[in-house]
Amino acid sequence: xxxxxxxxxxxxxxxxxxxxxxxxxxxxxxxxxxxxxxxxxxxxxxxxxxxxxxxxxxxxxxxxxxxxxxxxxxxxxxxxxxxxxxxxxxxxxxxxxxxxxxxxxxxxxxxxxxxxxxxxxxxxxxxxxxxxxxxxxxxxxxxxxxxxxxxxxxxxxxxxxxxxxxxxxxxxxxxxxxxxxxxxxxxxxxxxxxxxxxxxxxxxxxxxxxxxxxxxxxxxxxxxxxxxxxxxxxxxxxxxx
Amino acid sequence: xxxxxxxxxxxxxxxxxxxxxxxxxxxxxxxxxxxxxxxxxxxxxxxxxxxxxxxxxxxxxxxxxxxxxxxxxxxxxxxxxxxxxxxxxxxxxxxxxxxxxxxxxxxxx
Numbered sequence: 001x002x003x004x005x006x007x008x009x010x011x012x013x014x015x016x017x018x019x020x021x022x023x024x025x026x027x028x029x030x031x032x033x034x035x036x037x038x039x040x041x042x043x044x045x046x047x048x049x050x051x052x053x054x055x056x057x058x059x060x061x062x063x064x065x066x067x068x069x070x071x072x073x074x075x076x077x078x079x080x081x082x083x084x085x086x087x088x089x090x091x092x093x094x095x096x097x098x099x100x101x102x103x104x105x106x107x108x109x110x111x112x113x114x115x116x117x118x119x120x121x122x123x124x125x126x127x128x129x130x131x132x133x134x135x136x137x138x139x140x141x142x143x144x145x146x147x148x149x150x151x152x153x154x155x156x157x158x159x160x161x162x163x164x165x166x167x168x169x170x171x172x173x174x175x176x177x178x179x180x181x182x183x184x185x186x187x188x189x190x191x192x193x194x195x196x197x198x199x200x201x202x203x204x205x206x207x208x209x210x211x212x213x214x215x216x217x218x219x220x221x222x223x224x225x226x227x228x229x230x231x232x233x234x235x236x237x238x239x240x241x
Numbered sequence: 242x243x244x245x246x247x248x249x250x251x252x253x254x255x256x257x258x259x260x261x262x263x264x265x266x267x268x269x270x271x272x273x274x275x276x277x278x279x280x281x282x283x284x285x286x287x288x289x290x291x292x293x294x295x296x297x298x299x300x301x302x303x304x305x306x307x308x309x310x311x312x313x314x315x316x317x318x319x320x321x322x323x324x325x326x327x328x329x330x331x332x333x334x335x336x337x338x339x340x341x342x343x344x345x346x347x348x349x350x
Contacts, residue, residue: 066334
């Protein structure tokens with residue numbers, strides 16, 4: 001049993017594009033995702049599974065909202081803020097949206113500077129992203145307090161209308177807020193690794209023997225943009241419906 | 242296009258432009274609520290802005306635009322299945338609403 005198929009052709013084979021490329025990549029008897037570090041491919045697959053979780057929440061929310069015979073509390077008023085004696089509809093949520101989008105912008109630039117091995121800029125932009133993320137969570141805590149303490153909204157009922165409002169609201173925004181909080185923690189860890197030079201010196205990380213590389217900034221970025229992406233959908237279907 | 246072996250590198254301008262565009266789209270979707278658009282116009286605008294924002298984030302910020310199709314399809318095609326769940330959810334909700342309307346209305350039985 002000493003026979004073996006000779007796979008080393010001595011030269012790099014060209015990668016076709018388009019539909020042919022898909023067939024070639026998947027049938028290549030090697031890794032299917034070419035030119036992508038496996039950590040990044042795995043993050044994408046995790047995000048796909050998370051997409052299904054959030055979609056299940058949002059679709060269940062749609063189902064209970066469409067089927068309730070009680071009036072649904074008007075989000076435009078519930079999430080309004082009173083500034084200078086004037087009530088502005090949905091103001092808090094609009095600010096939260098801009099904060100999260102800005103954090104996505106700084107994250108995207110952190111990834112760019114990371115691949116340029118610009119340690120200082122990457123660190124600063126990662127910290128900005130974490131700060132904006134923490135601001136978002138803080139505003140969410142303010143919103144929850146307002147709803148629980150002042151409006152008397154509970155997961156099982158509320159004085160404003162359909163009982164399902166609280167259940168859907170706390171479940172969806174709570175799960176999203178947890179994602180943001182975990183993201184902030186990982187942003188701080190990634191920022192620490194960047195400024196310490198762990199990635200420049202390819203030091204292995206905590207609980208792994210793999211060399212540190214700047215691709216972890218991009219993988220972190222994928223997670224963070226996903227959190228922003230989920231908020232786009234929550235903003236549209238929960239707050240603007 | 243297939244030359245991005247060393248990770249994704251793009252000029253900073255594209256990120257700033259997309260950032261600006263996301264701000265504009267968010268403001269637009271906020272204004273839909275602010276000006277109290279109702280009915281199909283509201284739904285059309287909300288979903289349009291939502292999909293545009295989602296598309297920009299995935300395509301540029303998450304670099305899907307520059308990935309190989311094998312990867313793009315592996316991630317994006319399964320999400321189409323969610324349309325089925327959405328459809329089932331809507332059908333179920335309509336039916337539940339109908340039966341609740343029939344049985345919960347006071348004085349009907």
